[in-house]
Amino acid sequence: MNNLQSLLQAIDSFVWGPPLLILLVGTGVYFTFKLGLLQFRHLPTALKLVFSKDKSSNGDVSSFAALCTALSATIGTGNIVGVATAIKLGGPGALFWMWLAALFGMATKYAECLLAVKYRKVDDKGQMLGGPMYYLRDGVGSKFLATMFAVFALGVACFGIGTFPQVNAILDASHISFGISREISASVLTLLVAFVTLGGIKSIAKVAGKVVPTMAVFYVLACLSVIIMNADQLGAAIQLVVVSAFTSTAATGGFVGASIMLAIQSGIARGVFSNESGLGSAPMAAAAAKTDSCVRQGLISMTGTFIDTIIICTMTGLALILTGAWQSDFAGAAMTTHAFAVGLNSDTLGPLLVSIGLIFFAFTTILGWNYYGERCVVFLMGTKAVLPYKIIFVGLVASGAFLHLDMIWIIADIVNGLMAVPNLIGLVLLRNVVIEETKLYFAATSKNKHDAVIA
Template identity: 50%
Template sequence: FSIGIGIGIGIGIGIGIGIGIGIGIGNMVQANSIANALNANFSIPEWVTGVVLVLLVGAVLLGGIDRISSVAGKLVPFMAVAYIAAATLVLLINITEIPAAFGLIFTHAFTPSAATGGFAGAAVWAAIRFGVARGVFSNEAGLGSAPIAHAAASTKGPVSQGLVAMLGTFIDTIIVCSFTALAIIASGAWTSGETGAALTSHAFDLALPGVGGYIIAVALTIFAFTTILGWSYYCERSLQYLFGVKIIMPFRAVWPLAALVGATLKLGFVWLLADTLNALMALPNLVALALLSPIVFKITKEFFDSRGKSENNPF
C-alpha cells in the first residue's frame, strides 16, 4: 500500500514538474525567442509580439489536437526544407571556411580553453554544459515529453513509433543544428559576441545581406510557434490525467497568456529557467528509462527478429 502511495505521489510530482516545464521551455522560452528575433529584424516591440501570440495560440488551441496537428504538419516540413536550403546556401558562400570550422569545433571541444570572441573565457566544462543543455533543448531527448505525442499516433507497435521518434531527433539535432553551427562558425559570426537568435541571424545576414536575418526571423517564428502548440498538448494531457477533462478548457484559456509573459522577459533569465526545468524533468525520466531498458531491449529484439522472418515489412 505504501509503495502504491509512493508511486502515485511520484507520478503526480512528475506530472506537475512537466506542466511547469511546459510553461517554461515549451511556451515562455519560445515566445521570448520569437519576440527577440522579430524585434531585431523588424523592430516589432516584444509586447506586440506577445499579444499576437496570445491571439494566434488561443485560436489554434480552441480547435483541439486535430487543429494543432494540422497546423504543425503544414508549417514544420515546409519551413525545415526552406531553412536547410538557406543554410546550405550560406555554407556554399563560405565553402572555403568549412574545413577550418570543423577543425575549430573538434580542437576546442578537447582543449582546456575555448576560442576567442563570443566564447572567451569558457572552459571545457562550460562547453559541455551548454552543449548538452542546448542539445536537450533542441530535441527533448530523455525528457519524456515527446512520447506523449507519439503515444497518440496510429502505429503497428511501440518499436515502429520509436524509430520514427529517433528519426525526428536525428533531423532536428544532427542535421538542422549542425547546419546552424557551421553557418555561424564559417561566416565568422561566432566572434561577434551575439547570442541566441541574434547570433544565427547575424551569421545568415553576413552571407546573405538584406535577406539572411529575415529568413531566420521567419523560420524561428514558425518553429517556435509550433513548439508552443506541441507543448500545449503535453501539458494538457498531464493535467487531464490529474484532474480529468474538466480542466481542458480552463487550461486552453490560460496557456496562451504565458506567451505574453515570456515575450517580455529578459533573454538570460529565460534560458536559465529553461535549463533548470530541463534538468528537473530529465532526472526522473532517465531513472525510469534505466528501469524500463530490459523491456525496451526485449521488444526491440522481437521486432527486428519478426522483420527477418516475415516477407512483409512491419515497419
C-alpha cells in the same frame, strides 16, 4: 531579490550539472549497446517508416503527424539561439559534443517513445493518453514518480519552454525585422495560439504537419546558402570542430577561450536542451500515433533527434564557424543573425531569414508544449480540466509580452531539468521491456522477410 536569484542560479547549475548530464548520456549509451547500435543500423529503415502509412486505427493522428508534433516542440529557439550559446561558451568543439549527445540520445528517444505506445490508454473522450506518467504508473508501479513528472512537465509548458521564452523571441524578431509593435504582435499571436490549440491534437498535428517540414527545409536551405558561399573553408571548419572537442580553445576576437570540460558541458547541455532526448516530452506526442507497434513508433520518433540536432543544429553551428561569427562580440540570436549577414553578404536578407526562422520555430514550440501540458492536466485532474487549462495557457501567452523577469527563465530551466529525473528512472527500471519488445519485433520482421523470399 538578488539573494533569491543567486540561490535559483545555484540550483539551476546543480540541476543541469554533471550528474544529470551523465545520467542522460549514460542512459543513451546503455540503450545504444544493449540494443546493438540500433540507431545506426536501423536509421535508414526508421526514415523510411516516417513516410509510410500504418493501417492501424488505434490512435489519434498518423505517425508522421505525431513526429511533427514532437518536432514542433523541439525544433525551436534552441536550434538558433542554443547552438550560438553553446559555441560562445565552449568554442567550436561544443558542436562535436552536441553530435555525440544526439547520437546516444536517439537510443533514449527510441526507448521512451516505445514505452509511451506500449503503456498508452484511451480517455473518456476517446483520445489516446500516454507518456512517462503512464509508463511510470502502470509499468514501474509508482504513482509518486508519475505525478512528479506530470507536475514538472506542466510547469515547463506553462512557465518554461512552452510560453515566455518563445513569446519574447517572436515579439523581438517581429519588432526588429518588421517594425511591428509588441502589442500588435502579442494580440495576433494570442489569437493564433487560441485558434489552433482549442482544436486539440488533430488541429495541432495538422498545423505542425505543414509548418514543421516547411520551416525546417526553409532554414536548412538558408544555412546551406551560407555554407556553399563559404565552401572553400568547410574542411577547415569541420577539422576545427573535431580538434577543439579534445583541446582547449584559445581566446580570439570576442571569444574568451574555453577548456575541454566547458566544451563538453555546454555542448551536451545545449544538445539535450534542443532535442529533449530523455526529458520525457516526445513520448506524449508519440502515444497519439496511429500504430499497433510500439517498436515501429520508437524508430520513427528517434529520427526526431537526428533531424533536430544532427541536421538543423549542425547547419547553424557550421554557419557560425564558417563566417567567424563565433569569434564576434555578439551572443545568442544576435550572433546567428551576424553569421547570416556576413555569410550572405547582406545586412537585410541575413537578419530577415533568422527572424522568420525564429518566429515559426517559436510559434510551433508553443503549440507542441500546449499539447504536452494538456496531457499532464488530463493525468492529474481528468478531461474536465482541459478547457480551463487551455484558457490559462492562452492567457500566459498573452501576458508573456509584458513579462521580463530573469527569474522566470531560471525557474523554467530548473523545472525542465527536473522533468528528466523521474523519466530516466522509469527508463532504467523498464529497460528489459524495451529490450524484449525490440527483439520480438525484429525477430518477426526477419521471419516475414524470410517467408516472403520462400514464397
